[in-house]
Structure formats: structure tokens, C-alpha cells
Amino acid sequence: AQSVTQPDIHITVSEGASLELRCNYSYGATPYLFWYVQSPGQGLQLLLKYFSGDTLVQGIKGFEAEFKRSQSSFNLRKPSVHWSDAAEYFCAVGAQSGYSTLTFGKGTMLLVSP
Amino acid sequence: DTGVSQDPRHKITKRGQNVTFRCDPISEHNRLYWYRQTLGQGPEFLTYFQNEAQLEKSRLLSDRFSAERPKGSFSTLEIQRTEQGDSAMYLCASSDLLSGNTIYFGEGSWLTVV
Numbered sequence: 001a002q003s004v005t006q007p008d009i010h011i012t013v014s015e016g017a018s019l020e021l022r023c024n025y026s027y028g029a030t031p032y033l034f035w036y037v038q039s040p041g042q043g044l045q046l047l048l049k050y051f052s053g054d055t056l057v058q059g060i061k062g063f064e065a066e067f068k069r070s071q072s073s074f075n076l077r078k079p080s081v082h083w084s085d086a087a088e089y090f091c092a093v094g095a096q097s098g099y100s101t102l103t104f105g106k107g108t109m110l111l112v113s114p
Numbered sequence: 115d116t117g118v119s120q121d122p123r124h125k126i127t128k129r130g131q132n133v134t135f136r137c138d139p140i141s142e143h144n145r146l147y148w149y150r151q152t153l154g155q156g157p158e159f160l161t162y163f164q165n166e167a168q169l170e171k172s173r174l175l176s177d178r179f180s181a182e183r184p185k186g187s188f189s190t191l192e193i194q195r196t197e198q199g200d201s202a203m204y205l206c207a208s209s210d211l212l213s214g215n216t217i218y219f220g221e222g223s224w225l226t227v228v
Contacts, residue, residue: 004156034216034217036219041224042221042222043118043120043205043219043220043221043222044157044205044219045219046216046218046219049216090156090157092156094217101147101159101162101170102157102159102217103159104156104157104158105156106154106155106156107154107155107156
């Protein structure tokens with residue numbers, strides 16, 4: 001069975017500082033990997049996705065993520081955090097074949113301090 | 115393209131009542147998903163449609179839950195005899211072959227059972 005672990009429940013980062021959110025997955029084959037962001041009371045917005053090819057993927061809002069097969073990780077990074085980035089971030093894994101139902105981690109809440 | 119639309123956005127109901135949520139997917143998306151998200155958790159898969167056919171149901175989908183997609187366009191999720199444990203956000207999402215396995219989510223429907 002597939003699973004996703006986001007080890008950090010909360011992270012506080014100063015505005016302008018760099019950010020890295022951790023995601024580890026368990027999946028028996030080559031996965032599809034996603035990062036979504038959720039503002040309070042809202043749905044999920046796709047930040048970026050990895051299907052194949054270049055292991056460093058670029059997303060919206062200046063985010064990037066790196067797929068490391070050897071570490072079963074897909075960490076999300078941003079070089080300089082803005083106050084508007086404060087939200088909850090979810091990592092998800094899905095199957096590459098056929099349709100894909102996603103398995104999500106429990107999320108990491110990002111707090112941005114002035 | 116207006117994205118995935120869900121209605122109502124919020125619903126407060128008394129225990130034992132029935133509730134129904136509606137989802138309108140992105141136009142031309144033939145795949146539709148329902149997820150449930152409780153506080154502090156990531157979304158959990160409930161059920162999946164390809165066109166009008168319901169192809170997968172999670173064990174989370176008890177007998178009190180029923181989902182339909184009668185014409186392969188919009189979908190409804192009905193919860194009968196609601197219980198307090200049903201309080202959650204119900205998220206609808208859609209995708210199609212052209213979007214690969216990228217799943218786009220709606221804003222969600224909040225259910226509070228009192």
C-alpha cells in the first residue's frame with residue numbers, strides 16, 4: 001500500500017528566509033508525486049508535480065521540488081518565503097498506470113514570521 | 115474554464131438528517147473523485163467515477179454514503195442519517211487523459227453535524 005509521511009506538523013520561517021518541507025513516500029513502483037497548498041477553509045491548489053524526467057521540478061509561486069528515488073523523498077523548497085505563503089502544504093503520491101487516486105500526507109502547516 | 119465547482123460550500127445539519135453535496139467538474143473531464151478531509155488530516159479518497167461509472171469505492175464509504183454521476187457530468191454525494199463523525203470537508207476533484215494524472219480540486223463543502 002502506498003503512504004506518505006510529512007514529518008513536520010508545523011514549521012515557522014521568517015519572511016525572506018528559505019524553506020524546505022519534507023516528504024517521504026512509500027510506493028512499490030515509480031510514483032507520480034504532487035505538492036498541493038491549502039489556505040484555511042479552502043480547497044487544494046496544485047503547486048507542482050513529478051511524473052518523469054528531470055528530477056527537479058518547478059512549480060507556481062516560486063516553489064520547486066526534487067525527486068530523490070534513493071531516499072524516497074520529494075521535498076519542497078522555496079528560496080525566499082513571503083507572508084502570503086503561510087498555509088498548509090500537502091504531499092501526495094499516485095499511481096502511474098491508469099487513473100490515479102492520490103494518497104496524501106497529513107500536511108505541514110507553514111507559519112511565516114515578520 | 116471555471117474549475118471544479120462545489121455546492122453548498124457550508125452545511126450545518128442535525129444528526130440523523132440527510133445531506134447532499136453537488137460537484138461540477140472541469141468541463142470535458144471524464145474522471146471525478148470524492149475525498150474527505152477532517153481537521154488536522156490530509157484528504158482521504160472516498161470514490162472515483164469514470165464518466166458515469168463508479169469504478170472504485172473506499173472502505174471509508176459506508177452504506178450511509180452514496181455517490182452518483184448520472185450523465186457523466188456533475189456528481190452528487192449523499193449522506194443519509196448523518197452522524198457527528200461525518201463532520202468534515204468533502205472535496206471533489208476531476209481529471210482527464212489530457213491532464214494525465216493531474217487531479218484538480220474544488221473548494222470543498224464543509225459539513226457540520228450537530
